[in-house]
Amino acid sequence: MKNFSVKGICEEITFSAFFKEHAKSLRNYLYYKFGNEEQAEDVTQEAFIKLWQNCADVPPEKAKSFLYTVANNASLNQIAHQKVVLQYAQKNTHVHTDGHNPEFLMEEDQFRVKLQNAIAxxxxxxxxxxxxxxxxxxxxxxxxxxxxxxxxxxxxxxxGALVELRKQIDNIR
Structure with a gap:
C-alpha cells in the first residue's frame, strides 16, 4: 500500500488515491465471485461508501482488509441468488466470427457453454x-x-477446481 497521510483515509485526496488503486481489483474479485459485472460494480461502490462512512474508525493500513471484508459479507448475503446470476451470464455470451466455418463455430460455442457450466x-x-x-x-x-x-x-x-474441470472436460469429449 502506498504511504497515506497522517490524517488517514478520511482525507478526500487520500481516499481518491486509495479508490484508484483498489477499485478495479475489488471489482474483478466480485465479478468472479458473482458472475455478474453490474452486481460487482454495485457492491464495489457500496464497499467504498461504507469505507468512506467509517473512515474515521478504519486505519489506513486496514482499509484494504475492511474493503474486502465488506465485499465478502455482501457476497454472503447474495449466495442464494448466485446460481440465477450465473445462468443469466451464460445465456448472454457472444460469439465472434472471424472466417471459421459454421461447424467449427458451433462446436466452439458448445464447448464454451460446457466449460462455463463446468466452472459454474x-x-x-x-x-x-x-x-x-x-x-x-x-x-x-x-x-x-x-x-x-x-x-x-x-x-x-x-x-480441486482443476481436477473437477478435467473430469468435466473429459466427459465433454
Missing part, C-alpha cells in the same frame, strides 16, 4: 480462487490475502 458447477470457493488466479493473474499469496485464508488453502482450492 465448481464450489464458490474453488471458482473464486480459480478465476482470480487464471483470469485475473493473481498470485497464490494475493488470493490468500483477499480471501483471508492460507496459501495452502488456495493451492487446495485451485487444485
Amino acid at each position: 458447477g465448481l464450489s464458490e470457493a474453488q471458482r473464486t480462487a480459480f478465476l482470480l488466479h487464471r483470469i485475473e493473474g493473481k498470485k497464490y499469496q494475493e488470493i490468500a490475502d483477499i480471501l483471508g485464508i492460507s496459501v495452502k488453502a488456495v493451492e487446495k482450492r485451485i487444485h
Whole structure:
C-alpha cells in the first residue's frame, strides 16, 4: 500500500488515491465471485461508501482488509441468488466470427457453454480462487490475502477446481 497521510483515509485526496488503486481489483474479485459485472460494480461502490462512512474508525493500513471484508459479507448475503446470476451470464455470451466455418463455430460455442457450466458447477470457493488466479493473474499469496485464508488453502482450492474441470472436460469429449 502506498504511504497515506497522517490524517488517514478520511482525507478526500487520500481516499481518491486509495479508490484508484483498489477499485478495479475489488471489482474483478466480485465479478468472479458473482458472475455478474453490474452486481460487482454495485457492491464495489457500496464497499467504498461504507469505507468512506467509517473512515474515521478504519486505519489506513486496514482499509484494504475492511474493503474486502465488506465485499465478502455482501457476497454472503447474495449466495442464494448466485446460481440465477450465473445462468443469466451464460445465456448472454457472444460469439465472434472471424472466417471459421459454421461447424467449427458451433462446436466452439458448445464447448464454451460446457466449460462455463463446468466452472459454474465448481464450489464458490474453488471458482473464486480459480478465476482470480487464471483470469485475473493473481498470485497464490494475493488470493490468500483477499480471501483471508492460507496459501495452502488456495493451492487446495485451485487444485480441486482443476481436477473437477478435467473430469468435466473429459466427459465433454
